[in-house]
Every structure is written in C-alpha cells, then in structure tokens.
Amino acid sequence: MTTTSSPDAVRRLRDDVVGRGLVEVLPAAFLAGVTRFGRPPAAELDVLTADATALAGRLAAGDVGDGDLPLLTRVLHVAGHADLLAAHGVPGPAYDVLGSFRENLTRPLGPRQTERPTAGARRWPLLGRTVGFPIGVPACVLNGSEAWVRHNVANGWNVLTYKTVRGRAHPANEQPNWVFAAREITSLQPGADADVVADPWDWVAPGSATVSSVNSFGVPSPAPEEWMADLERALAAVGDEQLLLVSVMGEGDDLAADFAGTALMAQEAGAPVVELNLSCPNTLDRSAAGVKPPLCLDADATVAVVEHVRRSLDDRTGLVAKLSWLDEPSLAALVLRLAPLVDGVAGINTVQSRVRRSDGTPTFPGRELAGLSGIAVREPALDFTRRLVALREGGGFHFDVLAMGGVTDPASFEALFAAGADAVQSAAGAFASPFLARDCIAALAETLPRAVEAP
Numbered sequence: 001m002t003t004t005s006s007p008d009a010v011r012r013l014r015d016d017v018v019g020r021g022l023v024e025v026l027p028a029a030f031l032a033g034v035t036r037f038g039r040p041p042a043a044e045l046d047v048l049t050a051d052a053t054a055l056a057g058r059l060a061a062g063d064v065g066d067g068d069l070p071l072l073t074r075v076l077h078v079a080g081h082a083d084l085l086a087a088h089g090v091p092g093p094a095y096d097v098l099g100s101f102r103e104n105l106t107r108p109l110g111p112r113q114t115e116r117p118t119a120g121a122r123r124w125p126l127l128g129r130t131v132g133f134p135i136g137v138p139a140c141v142l143n144g145s146e147a148w149v150r151h152n153v154a155n156g157w158n159v160l161t162y163k164t165v166r167g168r169a170h171p172a173n174e175q176p177n178w179v180f181a182a183r184e185i186t187s188l189q190p191g192a193d194a195d196v197v198a199d200p201w202d203w204v205a206p207g208s209a210t211v212s213s214v215n216s217f218g219v220p221s222p223a224p225e226e227w228m229a230d231l232e233r234a235l236a237a238v239g240d241e242q243l244l245l246v247s248v249m250g251e252g253d254d255l256a257a258d259f260a261g262t263a264l265m266a267q268e269a270g271a272p273v274v275e276l277n278l279s280c281p282n283t284l285d286r287s288a289a290g291v292k293p294p295l296c297l298d299a300d301a302t303v304a305v306v307e308h309v310r311r312s313l314d315d316r317t318g319l320v321a322k323l324s325w326l327d328e329p330s331l332a333a334l335v336l337r338l339a340p341l342v343d344g345v346a347g348i349n350t351v352q353s354r355v356r357r358s359d360g361t362p363t364f365p366g367r368e369l370a371g372l373s374g375i376a377v378r379e380p381a382l383d384f385t386r387r388l389v390a391l392r393e394g395g396g397f398h399f400d401v402l403a404m405g406g407v408t409d410p411a412s413f414e415a416l417f418a419a420g421a422d423a424v425q426s427a428a429g430a431f432a433s434p435f436l437a438r439d440c441i442a443a444l445a446e447t448l449p450r451a452v453e454a455p
C-alpha cells in the first residue's frame with residue numbers, strides 16, 4: 001500500500017516545520033499529547049522523549065531523511081499538527097483522538113485527493129440504486145457531518161453511512177473515546193472473546209494493514225435540529241455515484257417508538273435509506289460493566305423495533321438493519337424474521353470486549369467494555385457475511401448485504417465482496433489509512449465483478 005506521496009515529502013515537511021518556528025516546541029507538544037490521558041511507564045516515556053528530542057535536533061540541523069518520516073508523522077500528529085501532514089500529502093490518522101467528539105465533528109484530518117478516485121463508468125447495484133466502486137465508510141465518527149461526507153467522497157468512498165444520530169442531544173462518554181489496539185495485529189476467531197490491552201498513547205503507523213482499535217464514544221448525537229440541517233447539506237453534497245445512508249438509534253422505555261421517531265426525522269431530512277443501529281456495544285448502563293449488551297442479542301426486542309420503524313417510514317425509504325456478529329442459530333432465527341421487513345442487512349459492528357491499560361486499569365474510565373474493530377474482527381466479519389449471504393440465498397430473500405469488519409487493504413475488501421457483500425465499508429481501516437479507498441479502486445476497479453450498466 002502506498003503510504004508516502006513523494007520522495008522529498010520529508011524535506012518539504014522539514015522546511016515547513018522550521019519555517020513555522022515549530023522545532024523547539026515540538027518535543028514538549030508531543031509529550032503533552034502522549035500523556036494527555038495518563039502516563040506511560042517510565043521506560044517507555046523515556047524512549048519517546050529521547051526519540052522526539054533527537055528528531056527535533058535533526059530537524060534543526062536539516063539532517064532528516066526518508067527514514068525519519070514514520071517518527072515525524074507520529075510526532076506532528078500527536079503534537080496537534082495533522083494539518084501540516086495533510087498539506088504535504090503525508091497520511092496520518094483521519095481523526096484526532098486527543099480532541100473531543102465536538103472538536104472533530106467538522107474537522108476531518110488527513111490528505112484529500114486532488115482528483116476523486118473512480119472506477120470510470122462502472123457502476124454496482126445497491127439498495128435499488130447504482131453506485132460507483134462499492135467501498136465506503138460505515139456509521140462512525142468518520143462520517144458525522146457534512147464536512148466528513150465531503151472529505152470522504154473526495155477520497156473515493158462511495159457508500160457512506162451518516163453516524164448514528166438520536167432523537168435528542170446526547171453527550172459523548174468521557175475521553176478517551178478511541179484508542180489504537182496496537183497489540184491486536186491478527187484476527188480473533190469468530191465468536192471468541194477478546195481481552196484487549198490498549199494504552200491511550202499507543203500508535204499504529206498510518207497505512208498499516210494490521211490496524212485494530214477500541215472505541216467507547218457512547219453514541220453521542222447533536223440535537224435533531226442540528227443534525228437534520230447538517231444532513232440535508234450532506235445529502236446535497238453527494239453525487240449520483242454515492243449513496244448516503246443515515247444511521248439512527250432509539251432510547252428510553254418505548255424503544256421501538258423512539259427508534260421510529262428518529263427514523264422519521266432522518267426521512268424528513270431527505271435520507272433515502274435509514275440504517276438502524278441494533279448493535280451498539282457502547283450504550284451506557286448502571287450495571288457493573290458500565291455498558292449494555294447490543295440490542296440485537298434480544299431477537300424479540302429487535303424485531304419489534306424493526307417492525308415499528310418499517311410501519312412508520314414511507315415505502316420509498318430504504319431500511320437497513322445493522323447487526324453484531326451472532327452465532328449460527330441466533331443469526332438464522334433473526335434473519336428469517338427481519339428479511340421481510342428490510343432492504344439490507346449491515347454488519348458486523350465492533351465486538352464488545354474487555355479493555356484494560358498495560359497497568360491493569362480500565363482504558364476508558366468507568367467502562368470496562370468497549371468496541372473492538374479492525375483486523376482483530378476480520379475473521380468474525382467474514383464468517384458473519386458468508387452465513388448471512390447463505391441465509392439470503394437459501395431463503396430466497398432479496399436484501400442487500402453491507403459488510404464491514406477488518407477491511408484494511410484491497411485483499412480484505414475483496415474477500416468480503418467475494419463472500420457476497422453488495423458493498424463493503426471500513427472504519428478502523430479508514431482511520432489508519434486515508435488512501436485506502438484509492439488503493440482498493442486502483443487494485444480492483446477493472447476486475448471487480450457484478451458491475452451493471454449505469455441507468
């Protein structure tokens with residue numbers, strides 16, 4: 001995968017850093033970022049301090065080369081200068097995990113392609129429409145506003161799900177909310193529990209195909225007046241090669257009615273397709289673990305929600321149910337009941353996992369459980385998609401499948417598509433690799449099967 005834009009990126013970046021007078025303040029700003037949510041063990045902090053100080057010395061002396069780019073990227077990003085990396089076309093994480101949900105809402109990070117990557121005139125069918133190359137970003141903080149939608153479209157992502165919104169404003173959980181799970185570099189087996197060790201200062205190099213992350217945002221949402229107006233603008237910003245779905249979630253005692261009310265707000269704002277987040281692993285609860293299990297583990301409650309929403313929405317509005325990984329009998333039973341009600345099934349959501357720091361304390365204060373995704377959930381996602389597609393074929397159903405989980409490179413995109421997905425999305429991969437859609441399109445635009453004539 002391509003990670004750098006040009007061979008002299010380091011030199012140009014160095015000149016810019018020096019020109020802006022940043023060299024001297026860089027080590028302290030980097031260490032402030034590293035220690036924002038806790039202090040690394042002394043030995044680790046010493047190494048990071050020495051590395052950043054030595055890098056500043058080389059920058060001042062004009063003695064930096066290509067080999068310095070990984071450290072320079074980390075130091076600039078963590079020190080709050082992601083904009084500099086983007087300006088020089090150098091990939092970094094697409095989201096500022098040190099900033100709040102609000103601060104990130106209108107500020108996508110990372111380079112933007114000057115020319116939108118496309119598969120030319122080729123189109124693929126999806127939810128009664130056609131789209132360009134069927135790769136996208138699922139419901140997550142990388143798709144929480146018009147600004148993000150525009151950014152993602154420019155970088156080649158065509159199947160975008162606007163981040164889950166609610167029927168009333170809801171704050172994010174206490175920070176940190178999103179941490180690299182740098183030790184999780186292989187996939188769990190389907191159904192396996194994960195016990196994750198992740199420190200807030202952990203780092204994964206941009207473009208890494210083995211990225212995993214854990215998140216605990218708690219499904220924050222702006223107030224409906226705010227998100228509905230923003231959503232209207234976001235819908236106006238997508239072209240006929242893209243599809244913008246809108247993810248919604250209900251809450252409270254009358255869960256089905258609240259889901260339906262929120263879905264109606266999305267429809268009123270112009271959403272062509274509503275996705276129901278039936279699988280959130282981060283909903284706060286007063287239980288010992290601090291969070292509830294995903295709703296889709298309760299089949300009756302899930303079906304009640306989907307039925308209520310289907311009855312409430314206009315027939316022309318598409319409906320997608322987003323699920324977590326479920327075992328064989330649970331998925332089979334649920335799909336049988338959902339298939340007549342929905343136009344699509346999406347999955348998997350993050351895998352609810354126990355997450356601790358290397359010193360044993362919770363990575364996310366007050367929440368023992370959080371959502372794991374990226375390469376760690378690749379096999380569960382493949383397993384879920386294969387079984388979902390088999391249930392569709394076996395039952396003679398017609399719903400589309402939006403697959404996600406562990407897509408971090410063209411091969412993992414292709415594996416989910418080959419399993420029968422109609423579109424494939426990536427959250428952790430898009431976070432770590434802003435050029436992922438471009439790389440998948442470059443590798444597969446001409447050969448990806450199941451294309452159709454544009455209408």
Ligand SMILES: Cc1cc2nc3c(=O)[nH]c(=O)nc-3n(C[C@H](O)[C@H](O)[C@H](O)COP(=O)(O)O)c2cc1C
Binds near residue numbers: 140374405406
């Ligand atoms: C930071 C973050 C926030 C997410 N927020 C949502 C959300 O609001 N609604 C939702 O349905 N899924 C959410 N997800 C789950 C993703 O849409 C996706 O299902 C999951 O991350 C698996 O894909 P991945 O392995 O590519 O990350 C979130 C994931 C991440 C990483």
